[in-house]
Structures are given as structure tokens and as C-alpha cells.
Amino acid sequence: MPTLCWAHSNGTARDRMPLSPTLRRRLGAILLPIALLAAPLPVVAANETEDDLPVAEIQAFAEVFERIKRAYVEEVDDATLLHNAMRGMLSELDPHSSYLDAEAYENLRESTQGEFGGVGIEVGKRDGQITVITPIDDTPASRAGLQAQDTILRINDTPTEGMSLQEAVDLMRGDPGTDIRLTIIRQGEDAPRNITLEREVIRTQSVKSDTLAPGYGYLRISQFQARTGDQVVNALNELTDDGPLQGLVLDLRNNPGGVLQAAVDVADAFLDDGRIVYTEGRLADSELSFYANRATTAPDVPLVVLINGGSASAAEIVAGALQDQRRGVVMGTESFGKGSVQQIMPLGENEALKLTTARYFTPSGRSIQAQGIKPDVEVVRGRLEVAQDNGLRVREADLEGHLSGNGKDAESGELNARLRDDYQLGEALNLLKALNVLDERKR
Template structure:
């Protein structure tokens, strides 16, 4: 095959002459092979767009020659690769060596930062969720807060990975963030102190006797195992009569961990499946018969910070009619990213598939709609007219003081309206069940 290079200057021609052989070697042969029988049916997209490559070489040369500051070839090519990936979708990215290492650290559950998951929406850097017990959550950052600036650097022109890199840093160092909250016209200023983020993904406790609470803040490699142990510990004294599974502000994580959590509550049927262009991106996961939770009544809490793997769990339990989903609409991230290491120590984060719930629903940009919508809020006890009770009578017998942990739980349920409603629903389900 003979290629002609026209319309560009000599430096660009030399660059193009170098680029084209690489391009041809890196693309499978069927994209270029044409026979006389099938040539008429080939789409324009089935061949390498030589005009665009010529234009790319010309742009490259003009930047080299005329840009106000001298830019080396390596930087230009690196920026071109970043742009190529960032224009695909908000989650694909080119990772340099530092960013690649940072991503690996975050998936291992320990890194230096403020404890926040972020994403891009309509070109804006947005908080997906603050991670539990981190500087971000303690400072009061909320899901869907828009990050306007980081240490005075506007985020409008930053890639997602560049923003994450700015937020990472040495423990005890300060980070200043400008946050624009929904319904407000003026950004808020937050000053946070970085910490080593060691995120424990599973917490558990009893809300009341017989009613358990299982909190999963993100999905790590051992999350399903830890959740199984938590269920066993809560049922040690007496069988559970109901369970609240809290997936609020859970940004996702490891796919296999989400499958493992759903499998704790399902004894058969599909959990999730994925579809992509390549055969190895098509996966399907089903429940096993070993289900430690049995048929415990289950309420799953979600909100706008519940994303990705959290939505897989909520969607599977909803489609299989295993639990009642309560709260507000989830985030709507239904894509799968693969981390692909490159030979130079850098890497790609590339969206390769979409995942679907058992009933074939795509969550991408849609999210999970709860069965029972309950907005975030706080319970307020209304003052009523004064009524005489036993405690008001002279000489009444005194009751023992309520345990401190019980008082703290009562205060917590007042502060968390969604959790309080979940507990009330579990009690109602048990009442209805006993009357059958």
C-alpha cells in the first residue's frame, strides 16, 4: 500500500512518516484489508482516517513552531493522549506514573488525602460522596457539591486525574476548597487537613434488639467476607428480625465485592451482567445457594451518593424482590472501567463495558429509583398539650436509667430520618407477617 502525504510542511511530513507505521502496526489487519467483493460495502470508519492524521501532524507542527513557549515533543504527545481519552467519557483517562500509583493505592484502601470520591458531570468537578470518618465527611461536604477550585486552582480546565492529584498530599497539610452547593449562588470555602485515609468498608451494630444495621461505605476486596462476619456477630445472641443495609454515599469499588454482598442475601438467580464490544468484557454473575442471611426482612438505603457497585447491589436486590429499596435516586454510574498498565510504568483507565441489573436495566445515567422515597432529614418531636403521666405522681417508683448506648441510638435515629423510617418499615413488615 502506498501512502501519499500532502498539504503539510517538511517537519510535519517527517512526524507523519514516523506516526503512520506505528498506527498501522497497532490496529488489527481486518480494519484495513479490503477485497473487491466487499470494498463497496465498507464504511468510512473501517479505514484509518488519513486526512485527520495529516491534520493532527499539521497541528503538532504549528504548536511546535508558533506557540508562545517552547514545548517538547513528549509533552505534546502526552497531552494528545490525555485529550483522546478524556473526550470519550468522564471515567476514561491516561494515567502517568504518579497517577497510576495513586490509583493503585486508593484501591488498596490506604492513601493520603481528604477522603472524597469525585467525578465529572457536564464538565464540572462534582463530589460523588465523602468517605465515612474522613476530613471530607467531618467538614460537611455533600454528594453533588460542585468543586469550583482546589487551593486556588480553578477546576474548569482540569481532568479528573489532575484534580485527584491536587487533592492528594502529605498528612497534616492543609487543602483549601471552594464548593458551590445546589441552590446557592456563592461558593463556600472549606479548609481541610489531609490524613492517611484508611477506609474500613464495613460497620455493624444493633439498632434495637433483633434489628441489625450493616453499613458498607465502599467495596474493597474483603468487603463481602467482613459483611458475612458482621451478620454472624449480630445474630449471635438472638436471630435477627430485620436488617438495614446502608449503601448511602457509597461510591462503589470492586465489582466482585458487590457480587459477594448481593450473594449474602440471594440464594439463586442473576446478580449482574456486563456487555461490551470485546468478548472478554461480557461477564455474568449469579447467586449461590449458600445464603447466610436467610429470609431476614431487608431494607436497603440509597441516595445520590450511591454509585457503581452500590447500584449493582441495590438493583439486584430490587429486581429479585429480596429487599425494599428506600431513600432517593442513586447516582447513575453504570459503566465498567479496566485499569491497563503500559510498558513505561504508566497506564490507562478505560471504559470497556456497561453493566445491567437482572431484569436488563442499564443504570448508566439513570440510577436506581427507590421503592419508597424518603428524603434526608431530621425528626422533630412536636410539643403537645401537657398530659399527666405516672412519672408526675408523688411517690412514683423510679425506673432504672436507660443504658447510655440506647440513649445514643435514640438520638441518632432522631438525626437520621431515613434510618428511622427504615427501622419502622422493618417492624411493620414483621407485624404484617405475624398476622398472616
Template sequence: MTLPASTLPAPAKRMLATLFPLALLAAPLPGLAQSDADALPLEDIQTFAEVFERIKRAYVEEVDDRSLLRNAMRGMLSELDPHSAYLDAEEYQSLRESTQGEFGGIGIEVGTENNQLMVITPIDDTPASRAGLQSRDVILSVEGTPTDSLSLQEAVTLMRGEPGTQLRLTILRSGEESPREITLTREIIRSESVKHELLEPGYGYLRISQFQSRTPEQARRALERLAREAPLEGLVLDLRNNPGGVLQAAVEVADIFLDEGLIVYTEGRLSDTQMEFSATPSTQAPDVPLVILINSGSASAAEIVAGALQDQRRGVVMGTDSFGKGSVQQVMPLENGEGLKLTTALYYTPNGRSIQAQGIEPDVEVVRGRLEVAERSRELREADLEGHLSAQQAPRDRQETNQRLRDDYQLSEALNLLKALNVVDRRRR
């Protein structure tokens, strides 16, 4: 049963004025039909008012109206999807800080799946990554509080805190029968989102751990440094365990490697949520052979970049299927200093693929592993000859890179693929 707001009885109107923002009752949102905005389910409103009154009268402890209303709004948003949330002033400020790249906490991106709080990815060089937390670890409790009793935003707020304080988590890892308890020390998370190095002469490595407002500028500087010694013959763009971040940053990073074509578009109910982002002719690395590494911890903005470069045939996507967070959240400030994080649209790759709950499928599947060298039969070599000349010791950084390639099978395979692409390219000339 639905009735226009103007025909509701006076008590119901007073309850509505208490429970809902008056602006929503006074005028429809732009882009929505008048009937959609004005029609209110009277029976459900009356039930809501009855529940509100019974809690006030009969709950074991007295609850003030403000708390009940905040909880109602939180519940209203949390039931929509895992990423919509009502943000109090502290949570709103915390969200703004995280997009700028500095906040207090353990350095972890979380989400919910099947009503379980789950690690999407730990951020590089933070307490979470150093403690060995992995993508898809289930967080059962935070400081002894079961997470099934917390909203996503409440869990995030509980995990953040003053630097130097400890945080106790109980996690359950896939394939393990018993939960494990870990204690981490909070830090100021000043996450430089971009790292780079040369894997071998001519072959660069660009790691983006998340997309912040400064990420595109950092990526451009990193590429300039990599190319100073000699022109790049290949580049590994590592987006593994990248939880996403700022949409515009992802668009600008993709634009570094593209000189034309669509990068991503969004579709939502309102006209201002329907957007297209395309590459500009001016680009920094349009021709460098490229391998993009992804895994189940690559989400949102990371999937936008991987999907764009894959659809535009700009590089080879390697690794395992990405997370599949293809929804757009808009952060809306409220007049009371608090905020609203609301899912307003979905992302689509240039070829029209929805990222939501689908993710990006790699062109070449390579699972996580470690490279082990098989034992070979003993053969006579120069080093076995008496009086042989000794070679100079390889530089320490080169030894560390070789060890990284042995420890990171996906990265090793990405480098091998880049070399193979160059061999094929030279033979075609």
C-alpha cells in the same frame, strides 16, 4: 476520508509512529473487524500533525514532545466520557491504592457533570465528611487552580498528597448564591468500608461506605457479630453515599443475601467485556428481612447491589434515586509503567435495566430529613406523681442510637418498615 495505514505517505507514517502506539497500527484489537482497526482518517491525522507542529513552533513557552504527547493522550481519553483517563505512574499507583483501602488524601469521590467537577460522595470518617462536604457540591477550584482547566484525573492527583498538609477547596452548593472556601488537612485514608450495630434488639444496621477487595469478608464478619445475641429479625443495608469500587466485591456482597439468580451482567464491544455474575447456593443471610438505603451519592457498585436485590425481590429499596454510573472501567497497565483507565462496557441489572445515566429508583421514596417530635398537650403521667420510682438510665450506646434515629429520618423509616414487615409476616403464619 479514510485510507488503510499501509497507503499513508511516509511523513504521515512517521508522525503516526510518534503519536500513536505502534501496536494499534500493526494489528487490530481482538474482536474488532480488520477494516475498523486499519482504516485511519488521513485528513484528520494530517490536521493533528499540523497542530502538533504549530504548538511546537509558536506556543509562548517551549513545550517538549513528551508533554505534548501525554496531553494529547489525556485529551483523547477525557473526551470519551468522564471516567476514562490516561494515568501516569503516580496516578496509576494512586488508583491501585484506593481499591485496596489505603491512600493519602481527604477521602472524597469526585466526577464531572456538564464540565464541572462535582462531589459524588465523601467517604465516611475522613476529612471530607467531617468538613461537611455533600453529594453534588461543585468544586470550583483546588488550591486556587480553577477545575475547569483540569482533567478529572489531574484534579484527583492535586487533591491527594502527604498526610498533615492542607488542601484549600472552593465549592458551590446547590441553593447557595456564593461559593464557600474550606481548608482540609490531608490524612492517610485507611477506610474500613463496613460498619455495623444493633439499632434495636433483633434489628441490625450494616453500613458499606465503598466496595474494596476486603469488603465482602468484612460484611460477613459484621453479620456474624450482629447475629450472636439473637437471630436477626431485620437488617438495614446502608449504601448511601457509597461511590462504588471493585465489581467483584459488589457481586460477593449481593451473594450474601441471595442463594440463586443473576446479580449483574455487562455488555461491551469485545467478547471479554460481556460477563454474567450469578449468586451461589451457599449464602449467609438468605431470609433476613432487608431494607436497602440509597441516595444520589450511591454509585456504580452500590447500584449493582441495590439493583440486584431489587430485581430479585430480596429487599425493599428505600431513599432517593441513585447516581446513575453504570459503566465498567478496565485499568490496563502499559509497558512504560503507566496505565489506562478505559470504559469498556455497561452494567445491567438482572431484569435488563441499564444503570447508566438512569440510576436505581427506590421502591419507597424517603427524602433526607430529621425527625421532629411535635408538642403534645400536657397529660398526667407516672413521672408526675410525687414519690414515683425512678427508672434506670438507658445505656449510653442506646441513647446514641436513639439520637441517630432522630437525626436520620431515612434510617428511622427503614427501621419502621422492617418492623411492619415482621408484623405482616407473623399475621400470615
């Protein structure tokens, strides 16, 4: 059985602070299991030592532990120090791996089930700064106008410089009805702005549907939760109650992702064959491949998929699969580029690791990690402004005694206003109509 040595034959141990016998026994009990887990497999050559346990680094860790126990201004218990060490180990791996204490673990379970308390904002880390990935639809964050790529400089009076993602999430969560102030800086703006939000219970319905025009449907997915696949199937069935669709817009803008299986289920609703996504990692059980089946809900509907810089993770899986399979036209702006898979590994009953275990790839083998999905048709966000004429033109409606229309003016005006406010959505509808015109001319 390997034993953990505190002295080191290279001479460096003589310069280190001696450990007390009590602490040596305590750390031995803590670190010996690490030694056992990290012990190399049987060597095949005498000079192969690259997988040996890094005794010097473990000794350095023990000395840091000892110095904190002896000299820190306030007494710190062993459990707190070890939990902090676990947080540090995971936070330095990548922005998405983390240690989840009981509160964070419960928050994660709540968010994947579609109900949690807070302001409704998905955050990540970019260049060391807390950054908005996307505000969730119909939440305080979205109503206040927060946007993807906004950088959060302060949460209330606490600067976010050097703050971990979990610390930022903990600060933003709180009792419904309480206020929180965010100081943000937005790309293209010179000065920060303060935004005050009132926390509320966030209950998210991940799927919404609507009719853009007769025969043209709209399907919005705000995030991928455990029941999103079933909700998409139900929404598609409702949209086709009055007859087959001539076209459908699948809106994945500002969708931060979520459950991998939900993304597979959504893509499968539009595909009747072929691969959807596959993952590659170091462990055998992290290498997975998912395929579409023939029981497809919407196999022949002309499809436009909307994405932007807030479309991440599971949203990119769906967009990439539909793009590679040539099932629809991807429109908008380049997506976020999160192409890694996190696995939740419980530690006992109330704690867990969220650990990056694999990268995922589109059917054609494209890695999305740090690359994103590039749209087939780039359309930037904007608002359609109709130029005003000088009032000299005469139209039919200006003629005295003109015949009235069919009574649908109000409905048409409401739709036109919506499409003017959302230029990308209007262009998606125009593209679907154009595709149908071309299809009819080919017949």
C-alpha cells in the same frame, strides 16, 4: 503493508504547512503503528471504505504537533506532547475514561486497597464541572460537611473550569497535615462557600456494623474494595452471634462504588440463586454474567437497602440486584446513575488506561447508566423534630413515688437521638418492625 501518506489526493494537502523531513521521519515512527492497528479487515466490497484509516485527521494531528514544536513559547519534549494527546483522547470519551500516569496509577491501586493520602472525597464530572459524588466516611471531607452533588468551583486558588478529573484529584492530594481550601456551591444556595480541610492519610474500613435495636442490625458499606465481600460476611456473622436477626438495614448511601467483584460478593451474601448483574460491551471478554450461589450468609433476614444520590456504580449493582430479586425493600432517594464498567489496562509497568469497556445491567435487564436506581419507598433526608408540649400533660414519670424503669433509659435515649438525626435510617427501622408485625399476624 499499509503506508502512511502525508499528501492527500483530495487537494487539501496543498493548503497545509509542509513538514520537515526530520519531523516526518519522527512522526512516521510514531504514527505507523497506529496505522497498522487501525487498518481495516479485508474488505468484502470495493466501495466499503468507512473503516479506512482517517489519513486527513492524522495529517492534521501531525501538523498540530509540528506547529507546537516550532512555535510554542517554550520548548516541549515529544513525550509530554504525546502523553497530553493520550489524555485528551480518553477524557473526551466519557467522564470515567482516563490515561493514568505513574502517580495516578499508584493512587488508583492505593484507593482500591483501602489506603491513600488526601481529604477523602470521590469526585466526578457533571455538566463539565467537578462535582462531589460522595465524601468517604470518617475523613476530612465528611467531617467538614461536604455533600453529594456539591460543585467544586476552586481548589485553593485554581478555578476548576475546564479542569480534568485527574488534575482535580492531583490538586487535592498532598502531604498529610497540609491544608487545602475548596470553594463549593451547593444546590439551593445562592452564594459559594469556602471549606478548609487538612489532608491526612485516608485509611478506610469499608464495612461497619452495629445494632439499632434488639434483633435489628445495621450494616454500612462506604465503598467496595478488594476485601469488602469478606468483611461483610464477618460483620453478618458477628451480628448474629447472639441469635438470628429480625431485620437488617444495609446502608449504601454516599457509596461511590469500587471493585465489581466486591459488589457481586456482597449481593451473593443475601441471595442464594439467580443472576446478580451482567455486562455488555464490544469485546467478547467484556460480556460477563454473575450469579449467586447457595452458600448464602444471610438468606432469610428481612432487609431494607438505603440509597441516595451519592450511591453509584457497584452500590447500584447491589441495590439493583436485591431489588430485582425482591430480596429487600430499597428506600431513600434516586441513586447517581453510573452504569458503566471501567477496565484497567496496564501500559508497561507504571502507566495504564482506565477505559470504559461495557455497560452493566440489573438481573431484569435494566440499564443504570444515566438512569439510576429508583427506590421502592422514597424517603428524603431530614431530621425528626419532636414538637414540645406546653408542660400541662401528666405522665407516669411525673407522679410522686412512681416505679423506676429497667435501667436502660440512657441506651434508649442514645438510640432515639441517633434515629432523630438520621430520618432515613429511622424510617428503615420502622419498616422492618412493621414487616415483622405483619409476618407474625399471618401465622
